[in-house]
Amino acid sequence: DQQVKQNSPSLSVQEGRISILNCDYTNSMFDYFLWYKKYPAEGPTFLISISSIKDKNEDGRFTVFLNKSAKHLSLHIVPSQPGDSAVYFCAAKAAGNKLTFGGGTRVLVKP
Amino acid sequence: NAGVTQTPKFQVLKTGQSMTLQCAQDMNHEYMSWYRQDPGMGLRLIHYSVGAGITDQGEVPNGYNVSRSTTEDFPLRLLSAAPSQTSVYFCASSYSSSGYETQYFGPGTRLLVL
Numbered sequence: 035d036q037q038v039k040q041n042s043p044s045l046s047v048q049e050g051r052i053s054i055l056n057c058d059y060t061n062s063m064f065d066y067f068l069w070y071k072k073y074p075a076e077g078p079t080f081l082i083s084i085s086s087i088k089d090k091n092e093d094g095r096f097t098v099f100l101n102k103s104a105k106h107l108s109l110h111i112v113p114s115q116p117g118d119s120a121v122y123f124c125a126a127k128a129a130g131n132k133l134t135f136g137g138g139t140r141v142l143v144k145p
Numbered sequence: 146n147a148g149v150t151q152t153p154k155f156q157v158l159k160t161g162q163s164m165t166l167q168c169a170q171d172m173n174h175e176y177m178s179w180y181r182q183d184p185g186m187g188l189r190l191i192h193y194s195v196g197a198g199i200t201d202q203g204e205v206p207n208g209y210n211v212s213r214s215t216t217e218d219f220p221l222r223l224l225s226a227a228p229s230q231t232s233v234y235f236c237a238s239s240y241s242s243s244g245y246e247t248q249y250f251g252p253g254t255r256l257l258v259l
Contacts, residue, residue, distance in 0.1 A: 043185070075252060076250075076252055076253075077237070077250025078235070083245065125187075133190070134187075135188040137186055137187045138185075
């Protein structure tokens with residue numbers, strides 16, 4: 035039973051438009067959430083994070099929103115660029131510092 | 146600065162064969178871990194280590210062994226490979242177990258077990 039789910043396996047968006055990636059979780063004990071970006075043949079790299087005491091965190095073109103009551107977080111990329119084409123994983127942490135990852139969403143930004 | 150290196154990049158094994166996936170980091174990180182990535186499943190933690198001589202199991206440890214004799218190296222051993230172990234394996238390191246933002250991943254080892 036996956037505790038972190040990314041229900042959209044892929045997303046295609048036009049360059050300059052907004053990309054919205056969604057992630058749902060079931061474990062109410064998760065207290066920290068992260069997004070990772072992964073290019074082909076490379077390992078994931080950290081993108082942005084948010085603590086459960088916040089509902090929004092912004093870093094340049096990337097914003098993460100957390101809705102604890104809905105157990106839902108989303109990543110907004112504005113504006114989307116071709117270099118953003120990658121697989122994005124959301125991850126969540128509960129006590130014990132172990133991360134639980136979602137299945138990933140492949141984003142394609144078309145020029 | 147090499148970061149986290151993994152060898153080999155790709156390996157084909159027959160069922161029952163053994164092999165060791167190598168992982169090394171040159172950042173003097175205490176925390177190292179191994180993940181496997183399967184389609185639609187994200188990354189799942191296999192084993193981790195909080196320092197030389199200390200290892201522990203993650204979410205999916207069965208069929209894998211690890212050891213941590215030095216800070217730099219954290220090899221993952223498959224004693225008797227099974228087709229279910231076909232996956233992409235990532236090694237990661239960070240200064241501490243809570244250093245997620247500064248966790249560095251290696252480029253991965255793609256393993257095919259026939």
